[in-house]
Amino acid sequence: MHEDGTTKGEPMAARSGMRAFGRIRKLPSGYFQAGYVGPDAATHYAPHTFEAKVDAERWLADEHRRVGQPDWLPPKLRRAHEEANLPPTLADYAAGWLRSRDLKPRTRALYQGLLDRFIVPELGSVRLPAVTPTMVRQWHTSLGPNRPTQRAHTYSLLRSILSTAVQEQIIPMNPCLIRGAGAAKRKTVTEPATLDELRVIRENMPERLRLAVDLATWCSLRQGELLELRRGDVDIAAALLHVRRAVTRLPGEPPLVGTTKSAAGVRDIHIPPHVLPAVEHHLSRYVPPAKDSLLFVGRDSGEQLASSTLYRWFYPAREAAGRPDLRWHDLRHTGNHIAGAAGATLADQRYRMGHSTFAAAMRYQNTAKGRDKIIADEMSKMAGE
Structure with missing residues (x-):
């Protein structure tokens, strides 16, 4: 006996949760699973479950509209295709940016260290068009003022990476807009030796x-x-x-x-x-x-x-x-x-x-x-x- 009242041997059309298009099933967890038989005669399920039944119904309605299109793709295949065409995350783009640079070994090591310690942990998962001036300002504030030179170098690196993204038309503008943030003023100037x-x-x-x-x-x-x-x-x-x-x-x-x-x-x-x-x-x-x-x-x-x-x-x-x-x-x-x-x-x-x-x-x-x-x-x- 299934949770929805049907038995294992009952045909699919007779089970509760069946709809004019697709089906919705309540799981033991309390969440809802939605699926349908596509034009390819295979059953396709939503990539995730739904907390509310109305959300599962909305997903099925959207899939129903897609099924009638000549360019229909199964949900999993469509999702992979969409992800492949998404703008890169800051972490992925920065890694490629660094690989493409003709840098001295010490400079390359410095940049990699700044990325690993300060940029990627906070901003690495964000896709480039989603990086905003407000986000950059909040990130810059979180770096703290105790190491001004390191802070300036880190900001300059991020600004350079995003400048290249502007040149490559991945983003329309550089969100690094903090005036003077790329320059560090030394608290004291060392006097030359006598x-x-x-x-x-x-x-x-x-x-x-x-x-x-x-x-x-x-x-x-x-x-x-x-x-x-x-x-x-x-x-x-x-x-x-x-x-x-x-x-x-x-x-x-x-x-x-x-x-x-x-x-x-x-x-x-x-x-x-x-x-x-x-x-x-x-x-x-x-x-x-x-x-x-x-x-x-x-x-x-x-x-x-x-x-x-x-x-x-x-x-x-x-x-x-x-x-x-x-x-x-x-x-x-x-x-x-x-x-x-x-x-x-x-x-x-x-x-x-x-x-x-x-x-x-x-x-x-x-x-x-x-x-x-x-x-x-x-x-x-x-x-x-």
Whole structure:
């Protein structure tokens, strides 16, 4: 005996719940199941049950209208077809967006981390056209103000992803409309190191790493550029560093050698005269004669020196100089500050630091190359050498 009063052997037409089209059956759970025999002579059920009988009846009425159409499809097949044509969710689109980008490994890892931690958990399941300015504002507020740089980077990433969706005509407008949200203002600006502080820092580093302080400061090198320098990149006769590559380290992975941060990072930097003797000393004592020998090598690994090793010595050295606020990256900006005081123009500084787009670098290069030796000489004069 069925719950609706019919027995197992009764024909379908005799059971309660039968209608002019389709049938509705009350389940033991109290919910209602709706189904009908389609033009293909197969029985098709609604993809879900209904709490109220009137909702089941409404679904059957809608299916009854569809059955008369020449393009009728079974409910399951139709649902799969509709889902295949829905706009992507933010999580799916962001994953494809990231795969299609030509990014440095560290940048790719940064973006993936921001997506995994802050964007996908809150907004990942939302389909792109459903992401609204209000939704973005509420999400941005939930990030909190304690880490302004991270918050700004996360917002900028979301804005960039959705900007591409606008270009690809998936959404009509970018819902990231919060003015200034992509820029973080530092609470304090680190003062460049003084010449005396630089001397103390250098003296408190192991001898094999003192040149790293010199080149980071006086040649304005990024850490990845510095740690990938090899003997063949140093031209003693011309007092030049040929910056062509950079090394990146990701947790748990071996060093990855690639191009510089941008096309403008490929540059020839004049070594200030007072730094040149330190370069010659370092090459003679710590660097094997082969052209591909690294200037700074991890003693245990034989690979590029790890940042953690550099910091293990740098942190006590900066403490000795009374500058616990100084980051390694600030040495590069200290050098830029000294170059400016020595008469370097904005174009000179951009060339020396490798800052700018490729097109801008080409505009600066012709003027800056001729002046870079003059700037290096003036920097040495400021150092008192």
